[in-house]
Amino acid sequence: MGVEVRVEGLAKSFGTQPVWQGVTLTLPAGEISVLLGPSGTGKSVFLKTLVGLLRPDRGAIWVGERDLTRLRERELYEVRKLFGVLFQDGALFGSMNIYDNVAFPLREHTRKPEREIRGIVAEKLDMVGLAGAEGKLPGEISGGMRKRAGLARALVLEPQIVLFDEPDSGLDPVRTAYLNQLIVDLNQRTGATFLIVTHDINTARTVPDNIGLIYHGHLAMFGPREMLLSSTEPVVRQFLNAQRIGPIGMAEEKDADELRAEADAGAEPPPLPPIPLQLRPTDGGVRRAERPPGQWCAANYVVPPEGSFQQ
Numbered sequence: 501m502g503v504e505v506r507v508e509g510l511a512k513s514f515g516t517q518p519v520w521q522g523v524t525l526t527l528p529a530g531e532i533s534v535l536l537g538p539s540g541t542g543k544s545v546f547l548k549t550l551v552g553l554l555r556p557d558r559g560a561i562w563v564g565e566r567d568l569t570r571l572r573e574r575e576l577y578e579v580r581k582l583f584g585v586l587f588q589d590g591a592l593f594g595s596m597n598i599y600d601n602v603a604f605p606l607r608e609h610t611r612k613p614e615r616e617i618r619g620i621v622a623e624k625l626d627m628v629g630l631a632g633a634e635g636k637l638p639g640e641i642s643g644g645m646r647k648r649a650g651l652a653r654a655l656v657l658e659p660q661i662v663l664f665d666e667p668d669s670g671l672d673p674v675r676t677a678y679l680n681q682l683i684v685d686l687n688q689r690t691g692a693t694f695l696i697v698t699h700d701i702n703t704a705r706t707v708p709d710n711i712g713l714i715y716h717g718h719l720a721m722f723g724p725r726e727m728l729l730s731s732t733e734p735v736v737r738q739f740l741n742a743q744r745i746g747p748i749g750m751a752e753e754k755d756a757d758e759l760r761a762e763a764d765a766g767a768e769p770p771p772l773p774p775i776p777l778q779l780r781p782t783d784g785g786v787r788r789a790e791r792p793p794g795q796w797c798a799a800n801y802v803v804p805p806e807g808s809f810q811q
């Protein structure tokens with residue numbers, strides 16, 4: 501089963517350059533959360549901080565009873581084993597075949613005999629649909645296959661938390677749809693806590709249980725999918741609906757002149773699109789954290805956009 505990750509008042513800067521501050525959120529155990537934000541707002545830095553590759557300036561990251569920010573390097577090494585990370589390009593070793601890439605964490609971090617390793621690698625490659633590709637080098641397979649190989653490697657130590665850094669970058673829409681289905685199926689099968697950084701709005705709208713948005717050095721909003729997809733908060737609304745009208749400009753924030761010109765022209769954001777149903781596991785079963793469609797809206801007296809939650 502996955503574990504809850506509780507982030508409190510996290511801040512990170514490089515030199516005098518702040519990336520974000522005051523980031524507080526909870527990744528519920530076993531649920532899928534998505535983190536969005538304009539380029540350069542520090543989403544990758546957030547993932548690296550969560551897994552202990554970067555030290556925050558302030559704040560706490562609670563994984564169970566332990567605050568990762570206070571651990572010594574040796575303890576951190578242990579806690580890191582709870583995490584599986586899928587880096588943007590799969591981060592495979594180019595000179596190793598897929599089998600050796602996936603086996604690598606097992607050989608590094610465990611004393612399992614090769615016979616057992618073989619069984620685990622075969623199982624994980626099968627889970628991501630790559631059975632038969634063991635002997636191929638990363639350079640000999642497509643980008644989508646490299647992502648899936650990276651995913652098999654991220655899962656090999658049975659992590660309780662899996663972080664995905666733009667798993668869909670560079671994939672065509674059909675491959676992205678397959679990968680999203682694979683992510684939902686793997687979450688169902690493993691029960692691990694997932695956090696996905698993505699720029700793909702369709703992924704953000706259909707895959708997660710929770711959505712967060714980083715903007716302008718802070719977490720603009722984090723909460724249940726329905727809360728963000730029905731939000732009229734200008735930044736959230738603009739970003740989640742990929743619109744030009746709103747406070748976000750080409751270089752992050754629009755300046756006062758741009759906003760005034762927009763207001764003078766009477767530019768209004770279009771109505772919110774319907775909230776789609778969540779992506780279900782392949783077997784059509786109910787997701788681990790699934791709530792009845794519209795439940796959050798009803799409980800919070802929010803009228804969802806017309807046409808929401810239809811097949």
Ligand SMILES: Nc1ncnc2c1ncn2[C@@H]1O[C@H](COP(=O)(O)OP(=O)(O)OP(=O)(O)O)[C@@H](O)[C@H]1O
Nearest residue numbers: 514519537538539540541542543544545546666699
């Ligand atoms: N090791 C580092 N040293 C100094 N600055 C860094 C370092 N890592 C990241 N940054 C800076 O931190 C900021 C956030 O970078 P990050 O890659 O996390 O953004 P992002 O939101 O993931 O962007 P994108 O969506 O384009 O991938 C950028 O300005 C980047 O240059």
